[in-house]
Amino acid sequence: MASLSYRDAGVDIDEGNRLVDDIKPLIAKTQRPEVIGGLGGFGGLFAVPQGYREPVLVSGTDGIGTKLRLGIDSDRLDGLGQDLVAMCVNDVLVAGAEPLFFLDYFATGKLERQVAARVIAGVAEGCAQAGCALIGGETAEMPGLYQPGDFDAAGFCVGIAERAALLDGSQVAAGDVVLGLASSGPHSNGFSLIRKIIADSGVDLDAALPGEEASLVAQLMAPTRIYVKAVLALLKQQPVHALCHITGGGLSENLPRVLPEGCAVDIDPQAWTRPAVFRWLEQAGGVAADEMWRTFNCGIGMTVVLPEAAAAAAQQQLEDAGETVYRIGRIVEGEREVRYL
Secondary structure, X not given: OOOOOOHHHOOOHHHHHHHHHHHHHHHHOOOOOOEEOOOOOOOOEEOOOOXXXXXXXXXXXXXXXXXXXXXXXXXXXXXXXXXXXXXXXXXXXXXXXXXXXXXXXXXXXXXXXXXXXXXXXXXXXXXXXXXXXXXXEEEEEOOOOOOOOOEEEEEEEEEEEEHHHOOOOOOOOOOOEXXXXXXXXXXXXXXXXXXXXXXXXXXXXXOEOOOOOXXXXXXXXXXXXXXXXXXHXXXXXXXXXXXXXXXXXXXXXXXXXHOOOOEEEEEOHHHOOOOHHHHHHHHHHOOOHHHHHHHOOOOEEEEEEEOHHHHHHHHHHHHHOOOOEEEEEEEEEOOOOEEEO
8 A cells, every 4th residue: 555645635844844934034024122032933922012001811713704715716815815814903002902912714625825825915914914923823734624716814812901901981971972993895704795785786896886997896895994003002192981893783783782781872973974885785685774784894893982172183193094984973971782873
């Protein structure tokens, strides 16, 4: 009987090693002074930054969701890694924490090096935007578990904050203003519904919506916006009471998570113009208004809650940092709910 190898079983160790060589330059661009050592160890090493009196570590993990399916089918893989990072670092940011380091997990049936490299390049780009180091990861080749050409990815992030500066929503009070930071599109949420609408409508994904220049697929696949650097700078200058990352569940489900007892929020949907891609989803899918609000971000990817007296200065600072910002609502007395005016 002929001798069998791991490659005969569908796992190519040499191809995995070549992938590591391919991505080393990308990872090098994300490094921070606290990183100890390089790739190749059994664990990534990271020193706790100096200057904290009572540091608290804040962790987050997430995936890309079924946006992966649309990305694979349309060969738009390059922004998926940024989606992965954004979903983690924006969550960590909500606690007032600075993302420190990131790890990724890429799993597939048969490793296609160029595909994996495109995704991981997006991870490195996202880490650079967030200012966190990509210190390790795992590439798993698992024949028999994935269909040819398919893969999945997960991300893991750790951040840090001073205990006294943690944001938990307890300072939110009636009269506070809610600022909304524009999203780049659906981000990485609601794609099971998006894909059903695409299938049922028979739309040409490569065509642009009326009045738009970018194709529909380009708008749907726009990488999730990373708000870290602009918001961390804001936290140093303004009395922010709460942050909220608008992910699955939209404004309706996420904003109540940062409200204390006795507070609700009034949102004015006329305060911003929903991007065309959301109007198309609503119309093409016949999606009810309340379902739109609790499924998609509808154009707002992050909210900032702070006192009325600081709102104008905060909005200006965020806009100077490159964000598009709207005053979308106000905190009122109530029972931890979102009310649309």
